[in-house]
Amino acid sequence: MNISDSEIVASILKADGYGFTEDVKSADIVFINTCSIRENAEERVRKRLQYFKSLRKKNPALLICLLGCMADRTTTALLEEEKLLDLVAGPDSYRHLPQLLAQAGTGRKAIDTILSVDETYADITPVRLDSNGVSAFISIMRGCENHCSYCVVPSTRGQERSRDVVSIVRETRDLFENGYREVTLLGQNVNSYTWEEGKGQITFADLLAQVAGVNPIMRIRFATSHPKDISDELLHTIANTPNLCKAIHLPVQSGSNHMLDLMNRKYTREDYQERIRAIRRIIPGCAISTDIIAGFCDETEDDHKDTLSLMEWVEYDAAYMFKYSERPKTLAADTLTDNVPEEVKDRRLKEIIDLQQKLSFANNQKDIGHTFGILIEGISKKSDNQYFGRNSQNKVAVFTKTQSGPGDYVNVKITGATSATLLGEVV
Numbered sequence: 517m518n519i520s521d522s523e524i525v526a527s528i529l530k531a532d533g534y535g536f537t538e539d540v541k542s543a544d545i546v547f548i549n550t551c552s553i554r555e556n557a558e559e560r561v562r563k564r565l566q567y568f569k570s571l572r573k574k575n576p577a578l579l580i581c582l583l584g585c586m587a588d589r590t591t592t593a594l595l596e597e598e599k600l601l602d603l604v605a606g607p608d609s610y611r612h613l614p615q616l617l618a619q620a621g622t623g624r625k626a627i628d629t630i631l632s633v634d635e636t637y638a639d640i641t642p643v644r645l646d647s648n649g650v651s652a653f654i655s656i657m658r659g660c661e662n663h664c665s666y667c668v669v670p671s672t673r674g675q676e677r678s679r680d681v682v683s684i685v686r687e688t689r690d691l692f693e694n695g696y697r698e699v700t701l702l703g704q705n706v707n708s709y710t711w712e713e714g715k716g717q718i719t720f721a722d723l724l725a726q727v728a729g730v731n732p733i734m735r736i737r738f739a740t741s742h743p744k745d746i747s748d749e750l751l752h753t754i755a756n757t758p759n760l761c762k763a764i765h766l767p768v769q770s771g772s773n774h775m776l777d778l779m780n781r782k783y784t785r786e787d788y789q790e791r792i793r794a795i796r797r798i799i800p801g802c803a804i805s806t807d808i809i810a811g812f813c814d815e816t817e818d819d820h821k822d823t824l825s826l827m828e829w830v831e832y833d834a835a836y837m838f839k840y841s842e843r844p845k846t847l848a849a850d851t852l853t854d855n856v857p858e859e860v861k862d863r864r865l866k867e868i869i870d871l872q873q874k875l876s877f878a879n880n881q882k883d884i885g886h887t888f889g890i891l892i893e894g895i896s897k898k899s900d901n902q903y904f905g906r907n908s909q910n911k912v913a914v915f916t917k918t919q920s921g922p923g924d925y926v927n928v929k930i931t932g933a934t935s936a937t938l939l940g941e942v943v
């Protein structure tokens with residue numbers, strides 16, 4: 517999400533005549549694009565800002581600008597206490613950056629953190645930053661209204677709004693024509709994508725079908741789906757369209773019904789299991805990944821065991837695992853107590869991570885002997901003689917270089933696997 521936002525910002529600034537530098541020390545303006553979803557993200561931002569402040573000693577004209585979700589809550593504190601920032605712009609204010617920068621340049625602090633009900637930046641063609649030239653993100657909607665009790669997103673990114681289908685398909689086509697071979701459609705809850713068109717309502721499944729229609733060798737991924745509304749219609753669309761990737765990220769957060777209720781997730785363990793069965797039935801061979809939070813308010817040892825047992829039941833291919841951190845202005849901060857001791861959270865998180873490692877390893881071992889179509893992304897970090905790429909299931913494979921190069925597809929037979937990587941040879 518943040519990469520995608522930074523690319524929109526880069527586009528707006530480029531159109532206004534600004535250039536980019538890879539070397540922060542030679543910059544006249546630095547932007548830090550922030551996320552406040554978990555506490556440690558905020559701590560990293562504070563450290564980075566201190567570093568920028570040290571650069572300002574050498575270049576007193578340096579403008580330090582804060583963008584994104586932290587903008588709202590921390591504006592006052594950072595501006596006034598630490599005298600760090602010249603400009604603060606929230607996630608819906610990027611179009612105003614040229615005026616805000618002009619103001620900051622005259623020595624007056626510039627702040628715009630107003631959230632919008634309709635800003636989607638649909639007409640802005642992102643400037644691809646730090647790109648491998650093969651895969652790119654496309655933001656298809658902004659905001660979220662699910663109000664999971666632990667989550668700060670509804671308050672930092674505002675109301676949910678979808679971007680128009682024509683601009684999404686156009687962006688995909690432009691990327692394809694520029695050599696890209698994979699796009700990931702991004703939204704907090706892509707299943708509730710909706711767009712009114714002359715003929716009627718465009719659902720997320722319709723959007724996927726249209727994007728996949730741009731070219732059969734363009735792979736399409738998406739994130740994130742909410743378990744309460746991932747429909748059979750969507751699963752059938754994925755199953756029937758070869759270039760829609762066979763990988764679904766379906767955050768469960770907890771395996772305990774009590775926790776799911778307190779988290780305001782609006783589904784039960786059993787509902788979630790029913791959706792997993794539907795995925796397995798409709799899209800055989802589909803990889804499934806998830807997000808899990810350890811140590812949410814009131815979580816007992818039994819609740820934690822429910823999470824572990826659900827993980828074993830699903831046999832996740834991958835997971836993002838977090839320790840609960842209370843965020844201001846969330847339902848949980850206002851109505852629940854963050855009462856699981858830190859060391860218990862740490863231990864539970866470790867058990868979850870260890871189990872996932874075991875599950876990922878076992879799943880990857882099952883791939884040995886199978887051949888997958890791999891989209892080459894680049895040269896492996898470990899060896900110049902090897903490429904890495906991904907299969908449709910979003911698993912990374914490493915294999916000896918051949919004549920093909922990044923952006924090409926190769927068939928790779930898997931000969932070995934760790935918990936993180938498949939190893940193989942082009943066949």
Ligand code: 5AD
Pocket residue numbers: 553554666667668767769807808809838839840841842843
């Ligand atoms: N504490 C820990 N993890 C969180 N997430 C969101 N809010 C919090 C929080 N307060 C996790 C959820 C979500 C992912 C993007 O971040 O698992 O799916």
Ligand code: SF4
Pocket residue numbers: 660661662663664667668669670704705742
């Ligand atoms: Fe946060 Fe829940 Fe929305 Fe995801 S679906 S962004 S966890 S409120």
